[in-house]
Amino acid sequence: MEEILSLIFHGCKLTRDLESNLQSLINNPSLLASSCEDIVMAFSRASDRLKALVTPVPPELEGGVQEWQTANHTQAMVMAMLALDPFQSQLFSDKNPFDAKVWTTRDADGSSSAKSRGGGELQAAEGSDTGKNQRSRKRKDGVEKHTIRAAVPRIGNMEIPPDDGFTWRKYGQKEILGSRFPRSYYRCTHKSFYGCIARKQVQRLDDDPNTFEVTYCSHHSCLMSSTTSFPPPVAAATIPPELLEVETTQPPLSTNLPLRRWDSMELETDTPTDLNLEISGSFNMATTEAPVTSQSQDRDAKDVEWPVADLADAIFNSGSSGSDMDAFFGPI
């Protein structure tokens, strides 16, 4: 237990360090990214050890626990980014041209099928499944995947998935069983030149054609792919693209951010409470029920499952600027 506490304290310390050095680090995104990663790792390890202390999980629930852990991990990263970036609300506010309600999850095992992806990001696929059992198909490579949802842009061509700051080349399209819309496959434009292995899959949701589900596979190893000044090499290697986009939507630290975004976004940095972010993950440990937002969850029954959601609530409802770590970690 002492080791766990030590890990937690370490995470808190790293967080405070980061906060106190934020101004000086803000021009060093690669160091910033690595600091975030350290924080996430510290809390993630503590979380893992805590779970090892509790009653052994029945085999049939293990997958759910893993997903819960990894969902926590990713959400912690989101939280870290939210905390670091007081301007992030633009991305998630309804002023975003993509109406970007972003669900961020991460596959526990890199599998890509609807069944193996627990939680909610695939609820559409499952919902549209006409009762047929879809088998889990795990790739041997076990590539880490990150899935987000982004609403169709309200401007321009609504068939085009939201720009995530990277340049992609489409290499395939496939009709997916049980889905009305085909799934598109993209790889990094600079694959041949830089050997960048980043890929993504884009699919419109059956039950919400205005929303794209974007699954990122692997990280960018190229420097040229981004249409923004980010990401630096380290950030590209450690932070999923959807989080990097959070970074890239900051007010121009360096000035070559995509003009389209800034043109189409109103910057109201003094209204941080105007948030429209919904974060979901695989919170349901033993069921396949769709996840719900922190606002609608029955808190009495599942309080134990919502520590991160509580954090999100604290952030979103606190009216804080988002940069005050004490608001999130103070009690600890």
Added chain:
DNA sequence: TCCATTTGACCGAG
């Protein structure tokens, strides 16, 4: 001519 997209074929996991 170059580059991105389309699309049918193929591969491999389950």
Added chain:
DNA sequence: CTCGGTCAAATGGA
């Protein structure tokens, strides 16, 4: 055998 993911030839636009 099914079906998701990828390949690569064909096609089209700049």
